[in-house]
Amino acid sequence: MPLQVSDYSWQQTKTAVFLSLPLKGVCVRDTDVFCTENYLKVNSPPFLFEAFLYAPIDDENSKAKIGNDTIVFTLYKKEAAMWEALSVTGVDKEMMQRIREKSILQAQERAKEATEAKAAAKREDQKYALSVMMKIEEEERKKIEDMKENERIKATEELEAWKEYQRKAEEQKKIQREEKLCQKEKQIKEERKKLKSNSLTGNSASRNLAAKGRNSENIFTEKLKEDSIPAPRSVGNIKINFTPRVFPTALRESQVAEEEEWLHKQAEARRAMNTDIPELCDLKEEEKNPEWLKDKGNKLFATENYLAAINAYNLAIRLNSKIPLLYLNRAACHLKLKNLHKAIEDSSKACRIMKRHLRLIHPTKLYKLMLRRFGM
Structure with missing residues (x-):
């Protein structure tokens, strides 16, 4: 009390x-x-x-x-x-109790208003901080874009300057060739004038000079031909489409009947295997191939879609549980998702499958495979 x-x-x-x-x-x-x-x-x-x-x-x-x-x-x-x-x-006591309850309600309302005002102020602060961050990021992005644009303009100007330098160099070389040809023509004309004015020279001397003139004329025509040769064509790409083939050999070297029979047997085997898995009946033919599913999982892993890659590897393992690479790839996905226990479990399964395969190979055959692998 x-x-x-x-x-x-x-x-x-x-x-x-x-x-x-x-x-x-x-x-x-x-x-x-x-x-x-x-x-x-x-x-x-x-x-x-x-x-x-x-x-x-x-x-x-x-x-x-x-x-x-x-x-x-x-x-x-x-x-x-x-x-x-x-x-x-x-x-009286009833009046006192009413005053107490009224006071408590007023205090609760004020506390509620203060909480709401504090929450509103916090939201406004967060909104302001977000707007400031967006503004800073926009300025940084604009700064990076301006730097890229300046670098592009600088590179373009340097390229244009190099092209202009090359063009002037070519023009200078062309002018020098033309000047040399003009000098040779002048020399030939002067020599011809000397031949005409000198009547005491013999026929042999005149023939030599004529031959020399013809040679110079031939040189002049060859130079003109070289100048008229067009420039090499620009580099291009030629697209070649190949006929899709299941087998690596060319169509002209393969035996179509035997390949068709083999593909038919493989399809029958996969169909018989899929009857044990009811949910595989609605899949396409390519989706029932473990190798295709492995490649699909690898592509999804490269795009960082680890959950979808795990689903692809799961289906491939259900189709063929003796491929150690499927377990290793799934372990990599679990490792990215921080599922460490599952990653260890898949890695252990892959090791066990690989050890089982190595025990089945005869030592002599394994030695030959190693020699062939390392080119010895």
């Missing part, structure tokens, strides 16, 4: 009430203060103090100071007036 505190003292002004509540051995940690507009309660075991205030107060700005076995309250009035007493008089 708590002890009601009655030996308190209070003073007032028109705007505030100062309440001093003596509590022996009061501690901040063990003291519970509940205050609303019209109700004040202090619970500090084994002491209890209740006051149904004479007029409403501003409970948000009111203060309480605990220390030296005393609690001092500073209660600010909502309306400036002098109170006749600290608590209202003539209040």
Whole structure:
């Protein structure tokens, strides 16, 4: 049973009430203060103090100071007036209970409003932070795009400058060739003039000069032909489509009848195998091939779709459980998904299958296979 505190003292002004509540051995940690507009309660075991205030107060700005076995309250009035007493008089138990319940509801509503306001402020802060991050990312993306564009422009300018340099070099070479040809023509003309003006020279000398002139003319025509040769064609790609073949040999070297018979037997064997697995009846023919399923799982693994790759390997293992590579690939998928126990289990199965195959091979045959494998 708590002890009601009655030996308190209070003073007032028109705007505030100062309440001093003596509590022996009061501690901040063990003291519970509940205050609303019209109700004040202090619970500090084994002491209890209740006051149904004479007029409403501003409970948000009111203060309480605990220390030296005393609690001092500073209660600010909502309306400036002098109170006749600290608590209202003539209040029965039902009225007190209604005031308590009303005060508790007001406190709950305020706490709810404060929680909602805090949550709204937190959402606004998150929204602002998200907008800032998006803005920063957009600026970074724009910066990277600008850098790429500048590099592209720089590379284009360098390429154009190199092309211009090559073009000028070709033009310079062409001008030099033309100048050399012009000089040779001038020399030939001068030599012809000398031959015509010199009448004392012999026929042999004239024939030699004529031959020399013809040779120079031939050189001139050859140079002109070289200049008129078109440039090499640009490099291109030629697409070649091959006829799809199940067997690696070419169609002209294969025996069609025997291949068709072999494929028919393989289809019959797979069909007989699929009857044991009812859910495989609706699959396509290629989906019932373990090798095709293994390649499909490898492609899904490369795209980081590990769950779909595991499903492909599971179906391939159900079709043929003696291929160790299927277990190894599935173990890699489990390793990516952090399923360590399953990865260890699949790796162990693959090791057991490989050891079983190695025991079935004769040592001499295994030695020959190793020599062939390493080219010895």
